[in-house]
Amino acid sequence: MKVPIEWLNEFVVIDIEPEDLAKRLTMRGLEVEGLEKLAPRFSGVIAGTITRIDAHPNADNLSVCSINTGREELTVVCGASNISVNDRVPLATVGAALGQDFVVGRRKVRGIESFGMLCSEKELGLTDDHSGIFILPDTVTPGSVLADLSIAHDTVLDVSVPPNRGDCLSVFGIAREVASILRQKAKLPNFTLQAYGDGRAEDEIDLAIHDTNACPRYVLKLIKGISLAPSPFWMRRRITRSGMRPINNIVDVTNYVMLELGQPLHAFDFERLTESRIEVKVAQGSSNFRTLDSIDRPLETGDILICDGSGPVAVAGIMGGENSEITGATKNMALESAYFNPFSIRATARRLGIRSEASLRFEKGIDIDNVGYAAERAMYLMHELAGGTVVKGQREIFEKRESRTIYITYSNINGLLGTHISRDAVTRALRSIDLHITKEDENGFIVSVPNFRHDIGETADIIEEISRIHGFEHIPDTSPVSVLKPQKLTRKERFLNLIKEYCLGTGFYEIINFSFFSVKDIENFLIPGDDERSRYVPIMNPISRDWGVMRTMMIPSVLRCMAYNLNRGAKNLRFFEKGKVFFRESAGGISERTMLCFAITGRQKEYSWKERHPDYDFFDIKGTIEGLMERLGVSCQVGATTEPFLDHGRGADIMIDGIKAGWAGAIRDDILQLYEIEQTIYCAELRFDIILEKGNLTLQYKPIPRYPQSTRDFSFYVDDGVPIAILVEKIKGISPLIVSVGIFDMFRKEMRSVSMRVVFQSYEDTLTDERINALQEQIIGELTKIDGISLRA
Amino acid sequence: MDISGLKEKIDSEVSRIGNIEDLKRVKVSILGRKGLFADYIDQLKTLDKDLRRDAGKAINEIKSWADVRLGELEKHFNDIERQKREQASLIDITMPGTTPVFGKKHPITLTLEEIIRIFASLGFAVAEGPDIETEFYNFESLNIPSDHPARDMQDTFYIRPGVVLRTHTSPVQIRTMEAQLPPVKIIAPGSVYRCDNDISHTPMFHQVEGLMVDKNVRFSDLKGILSIFIHDMFGPDTPLRFRPSYFPFTEPSAEVDIGCVICRGQGCRVCKDTGWLEILGSGMVHPQVFRNVGYDQEEITGFAFGMGVERIAMIKFGIDDIRQFYYNDIRFLSQF
Incomplete structure (x- = not known):
């Protein structure tokens, strides 16, 4: 405002x-x-009096004026028609500057020399009015420098x-x-409403209200014989500075009083009101109504309508009708000042998409006790500005309401605020905003709330008022009196902390994407209709189609993010995101699930002067997941994948206790192309809920073995059909003395050859060669029993 | 037994040593089992007691002296040898080192963790709620009636009538209070959503909500706790002010401003010439909110606060475009 x-x-x-x-x-x-x-945007402008106006000999629409500046008489050619002799006008003398870059010069206008120019309000930057010369009040002395006058400053x-x-x-x-x-008392404008005519409003117009809940107060006044004209400078200036546009004296007065007192008003052409009556009704059923902006508006049940004898003439509190609006021909006018139900106005304004200055105020609730005063104020100003006769009396319906009272104790106040505000200070604070104490006892008081304060309904509201008047800066900073309890991290927080720590240590950059993606992403990833990831949750009013539904998988947003960086010259990326995915469940339910997503592309380092870094492959993403699982105490296995978007030569499902917890692998290159990515991307997506359930973060010391360990290396030929994991598991199962099995070489000639290192360790004694040799024989024996495995000599 | 000249003899031999091999040889010839001193020690045995003691003492002194001489010399030759080796393996230490790979946290995470750390140290526990909320939890229960401007479609993403993407983390307040009795002391970090997308708004962003409910929780406690938070987050000398404001679910409500970090309160574009930056909203829990969750608002009081994580990160790190957080440009992420 x-x-x-x-x-x-x-x-x-x-x-x-x-x-x-x-x-x-x-x-x-x-x-x-x-x-x-x-501040004035001009200089060199002085006040002058017009002493003579002659027609320009060479131009029909120009005149030649003599201007007395108090010191001299200057000739000025002027094109405006609103001036007359003795008018006080602003004269921009030769050399005067108007606005940013206009300097007034001495020049001949159609043969007559002009020593300056007379200015409009717009030329002086005071209002937008350019319809004529700015006529100054007579109180301004000729010769006064205009920039020094108060009208130029605010x-x-x-x-x-x-x-x-x-x-x-x-x-x-x-x-x-x-x-x-400022510890003052605000004073309402003082005026005396005069010029009463013969008749009485009660005899000339009828008023009825069908629903006093919709409209508890309505005041109707009449003024006759008005003439429409522009408003005076002072009013137009205030309206302009308040952010509205001046129109004509009648409309301006309604806006002016609304800005001044907060009461929206509406002016009807009295002659156009059928049967000279106003009825306030609540619409039943749908209809159409043409408002004064010539648009047909759909009305619905519940809208408050102002009607005359034939039908609606205004949508209450929102906009008047074309059929009753003030025109240039209007002589007699009926003025409405009313209180309409805020909820009803808001609902109608919202539906019609009209948020006017008037509806805004009705929605927030105006001062019901001020409705009559505002009507009188407007009548007074209209009479001053537009002439005419104010008809005596008025039509009014007013369903008075009890003023609210609230009981509150001093300990309520100081207890909630943590203060020691004195009784006197409380009383003074409340009185300063027209909240008066009507009754007092030892502990507290009853305060009455004026009707303009719609926000005050209970003790907390009163405390709020006291606190802001007392000043928040005068309320101390304290520590809560309650006992401090240490707060443990939840299991979820502990897991997430470890995951973030792991990602940091393994070179992943964390990214955060929006929770939405596009239905197109689901199609791009070839997700079948019976897969839960096609049960997306749509947004009714999305920002765009690209963000039209809640995401059901992380990887599309992560890929977009990779594409964004690859397009900007990055080649090697390691990204990690923790985020939520959302699914539509049966019976209208929605489920949310936290996911972890990893994506890598390129290689660990673009170059190094010491060694070349190999490009990432499947085992880099797999190893990332294995390392994480180990860190979280989860044992996971890989299995063949059916994910339609993975390269099936280089993809796997991640299983925990036989449950699918995610997938890892290379995204199909034809899908990458849809995201404009040319290079291979390895990704993994994991369900955090399963990890959280299966993980184990218990830390328990195991004694360090006091006896040395021994190692033996083995080499086998292994058929491609036999997964190496089977060999590893088989060996581990042979004896508890086998504490680790590693693969240290693999190559392929005619057959795949795999070399393994097995570590033996006892906690009880030093293992003899004989015992290890026996285990070695057992290993060879067990493995070569498997089809497709033979010992390499 | 004549030991005159022994010292001179040793001295002349030692001074002729030119390298480490000479040294080893001379050392054996003097101190070795069949060396120079061995002869003298054999001869000592033939002397009678008194003479033996004096001569023994004299020989021992010379032997210690020789030990030290030879030791010094050995160190000297070792030093020369090491210098030679080091010279041979000289590297250019200005070549780049091999840095281990390490990752980075997103600046939103860094900021969130910092906020959580401070409040956790003040005894607040982390609570969570769903991103997709009912209008009841997101609005009604928080005293935001159905005709409130915040409920317009232009601000809120709707999943369907009655179900929204939460516009703030405040619903977690309600869910927590419904699930437990006072005292309550929580912070609720999370993603929130609003229909906005421009230089200063993203459709998703992050908030941290705080709630403390107990007997005798006062507005002054709110001021105290939030002052501690701000001084920890932005530095102990950060000017701050509590300014009356309006939120439907708190009363009295206060907006908290900190002195503009860009212009230090002088007035600039960022703070719109006020010298202040708004960083969080707060207030005493509205009695209607307590009634909505069935708490006895005569018995208990509480305060709540909420802040935008991106906003705090922007102020802390000097980021001028909120959308940067969601481009995830590696050149942005690597700065944190």
Whole structure:
């Protein structure tokens, strides 16, 4: 909300600097987001009086004026038609600067020399009005330097009004807060409504309300014989500075009073109201209604409608109808000032997509006690600006409500805030914002809440008011009195910490992607319809199709991320992401699952002067997973994979206790191409929930063997059909003395040859050669029994 | 027995030593089992007691002296040898070293861990909730009524009517309070979602929510705890202020600002000339929220706070575009 300080000053005396005021409002909860200093954007402009106007001899639409500046008489050629002799006008003398780059020169206009120019408001940067010359008030003395006058200066505060403080959506509302800050009392504008005609409004117009819940107060007043014209400078300037556009005196007054007092008003052409009546109704059923912007609006049950004898003339609180709007021909006008149900207005405004200044205020709740005063204020200003006769009396329906009262104790206040605010200070604080104590006892008091404070309903609301007036900076910093309890890490946190530590130590960069991807990703990865990963959760209102559904797998986003980096010159990447995937379950349920995703491409280092690093292969991704599982105390196996997106020569399922916990391998190159990736990518995706269930982080010391260990190497020919893992398991199963089996060589000539190193260790004694030899024979015996395995001599 | 001239003799032999081989040979000839001293020691046996003692002493002195001389010489030759070897294997120490590979945490994770560390040290436990929430947990239970502007489609991702992507981590407050009785002392980190995508908004971002509920929890405690947090996070001299604000689920509500880290409070573009940066929202739990979870709001009080992790990371690391967090550009990630 934009608040010109010049306007604010009408209700309170602003005797502090604008910056200070802004700071203090901010610390009151009305954050001042901007402070616009309006300074003259011109120089060399002085006030002058027009002493003579002659027609220009050589141009029909120009005139030649004599301007008295108090010191001299200057001739000026002027094109405007709104001037007359004796008008006080701004004269930009020769050399004057207007705006950024316009300098007024002495020049001949159609043969007549002009010593300057008369300026419009727009040329002086005061308003957007360029319809004629700016006529100054008579109080300005000729010769005065315009830049020195107060009309050229102001500061506009841009106040961010919290959504619950509708009462601050007016200059007067802000003035109430400022008055509390400056220990003053905000004063409403003082005026006397005069010029009553003969008749009475009660005899000329009818009013009925069908539902006082929808509209608990409605005031209708009449003014006759008005003439539409532009508003005076002062009003247009305030409206412009508040961020609205001046239109004509009648519309401007309704907007002005709304800005001033927070009460939206609506003007009807009285002659166009059929049967001279207004009825406030709640719509039943659907219909269409043409609003004054010539758009047909669909009305629905529940909308509040203002009707005349023939039907709707306005959508209450939102927009008037074309059929009753004020036109140039309007002479007699009916003015509406009312209170409409905030929820109803909000629902209608939201449905129609209209968020006007008026509906905004109705939605937040206006001051029901101010409805009549605002109507009188508007009548007074209309009469001042548009002439005419205000008809005596008014039509009004007002379903009065009890003012709210709240009981609160001092210990409520100081207990919640952790303060020692005195009774006096509490009373003073509340009184400063019109919350008055009606009854007091030893422990507390009853406070009555004015109707404009829709946000105050219980004790916490009162405490909030006291706290912000007392000032948060005066509330101490304390430590909670409760006992400090150490908080243990959850099992999940311990696992995640270890995983992150592992990734850090093994050279993975952590990435974080959005939780959404595209249905296209599921298609790209050839996920069949009966796979859970095709049961995606769609978003009703996504940002874009690319982010249209919640992801069911991590790898598409991770691939995109790799492509992004590969396109920017990176060649070697090691990425890790921990994130959630989401599935649609039966009966409308949704499940969430935490996943781990690893992806590597290229090689460990692009180059080294010492040695060449080999390109990553399947065993790098497999080893990453094996190392992680070992770290987390999980035993995992690999199995043949059916994942449709993996290269089946280089892919595997990761199994834990016979349950599939994920997969690892190279992504099919035709899928990589869909993500514009040319080089091989090895990935793995793992279910964190299974790891968390099966993992074991227990740390238990085992004695270190006191006896030396022995090793023996073996070489076998192994058929391609026999997985090496079978050999390893077989050997390990032979004796508890065999503590490790490793593969140290593999090559292929006619047959695959594998060399293994077996480590023997006893905890009880030193193993003799005889015992090891026996075990060696046993190993050879057991293995060569398997089809397709023979000992290499 | 004549030992005059012995020292001179040894001296002349030792001074003629030119290399380590000479040294070894001379050492044997003097100190060895059949060396120079062996003769003298044999002769000692023939002397009578008194003479033997004096002569023995004199010989021992010379022998110790010879030991030291030869030892020094040996060290000298060893040093020369080592220098030669080192010279032979000289490397260019300015060639690049072989760095072990190491990974990096995402700056969001770094920031989250830092926030969690501080609150954990103050006794807060980590709690979690689902990303896909019901409107009830995301809004109603938090006193955000159905006609509140925050519930417009333009702010919230809807899965279907009644189900949303959580717009904040505050639903975890409700889930935690429903599941346990006071005292409650939790922080809830997690992803949150809003329909925004521009230089200062991403459709997904991260928040940390905090909640402390007990008997006699005061607004001053909120100030105390958050001041500790900010001074730990941003440094002990960081200026901060609590400013009245509005949230539907707290009352009184306070926004917390820190002195702008860019301009040090002088006013700049980042802080919109205010000298302050907003970093978190907080307040005393609204009585309606307590009623919603069945807590007795006459008996207990509490405070809650919430902060955007990206925002804190941006301030801490000087990042000017929130989207950087989600491009995952290696040139970005490698800086943390």
